[in-house]
Amino acid sequence: MDNKEIFNRIFPTACRYMRVNPLKVDTEFNEKAFAVFGELCENVRFKGLHEFISVSDFLNIDVKLTSVSEDLKFYLEGCTDMVIFATTLGVDVDAHSKKIQSKDMGTAVIYDALASALLEYYTDEYEDGLNLGEHTFRFAPGYGDIPIRLNYIIIDALSISKKIGIFKSSNNMMLPQKSMITMCGLGKKSVPTCTHCVRLNSCSLRKENLRCYNS
Numbered sequence: 155m156d157n158k159e160i161f162n163r164i165f166p167t168a169c170r171y172m173r174v175n176p177l178k179v180d181t182e183f184n185e186k187a188f189a190v191f192g193e194l195c196e197n198v199r200f201k202g203l204h205e206f207i208s209v210s211d212f213l214n215i216d217v218k219l220t221s222v223s224e225d226l227k228f229y230l231e232g233c234t235d236m237v238i239f240a241t242t243l244g245v246d247v248d249a250h251s252k253k254i255q256s257k258d259m260g261t262a263v264i265y266d267a268l269a270s271a272l273l274e275y276y277t278d279e280y281e282d283g284l285n286l287g288e289h290t291f292r293f294a295p296g297y298g299d300i301p302i303r304l305n306y307i308i309i310d311a312l313s314i315s316k317k318i319g320i321f322k323s324s325n326n327m328m329l330p331q332k333s334m335i336t337m338c339g340l341g342k343k344s345v346p347t348c349t350h351c352v353r354l355n356s357c358s359l360r361k362e363n364l365r366c367y368n369s
C-alpha cells in the first residue's frame with residue numbers, strides 16, 4: 155500500500171482526533187494534511203511486540219490496580235488467554251513534532267493527529283499479522299475505568315523498554331509519545347461500544363456525534 159492509500163485510510167480517524175468532520179473538509183485542508191503526512195512518514199520507525207499471557211496472570215500483575223476496573227472484568231469475561239501489544243512510531247516522530255510546534259501550531263496539530271491515527275493503523279496491521287482467530291477488540295489502560303498506571307506495570311513486567319525502547323515518562327505518559335500499550339482477550343468476539351463506558355452520560359465526543367473508536 156502506498157502513502158496515499160494509507161493516508162486515505164487514516165485520514166477519517168485523524169479528523170476525529172481533531173474534532174473535524176472528514177466529510178466536510180475542503181480540498182485545501184486535505185492536501186495540506188497529505189503534505190504533513192509525507193513529513194510524518196519520513197520520521198516513522200515503527201516497532202511492535204506482543205506477548206501471550208493468561209488472563210489470570212495478567213489480573214495478578216498488580217491486583218490493586220486490576221481489581222478496581224469493572225471494564226477489565228467485562229471485556230475479558232469468558233477469555234482464558236489474552237495478548238498484550240506494545241507499539242511505537244519511534245523517537246524521530248517526537249523530534250519532528252517539536253520542530254513543527256516551534257514554527258506553526260496549526261500544522262503541529264495535524265501532524266499529531268495523523269501520527270496517532272497512523273500508530274493505530276500500524277498496530278491493526280501488526281495484530282492482523284498474528285491471525286489471532288476470535289478475539290475481543292483491542293483496548294488500553296485509560297480506556298473506560300482501566301487504570302492508566304497499568305501502562306507502567308506492563309512496561310516493567312514485559313521488559314518493554316529494553317526490547318523496543320518504550321520508556322515511562324511523567325504523568326503516566328510514555329516516551330516516545332506516539333507509543334501504545336494495548337490488549338485483547340482471545341476466544342471471544344466483541345466490538346467497542348459506549349454502552350459500558352463510565353463516561354457514557356458525560357462524554358463530550360458523543361455530544362458531537364463522534365466516538366473514541368472506529369465504528
Ligand code: SF4
Binds near residue numbers: 357
Ligand atoms: S465515545 Fe465516549 S462514551 Fe463512547 S466509549 Fe468513547 S469515551 Fe466512552
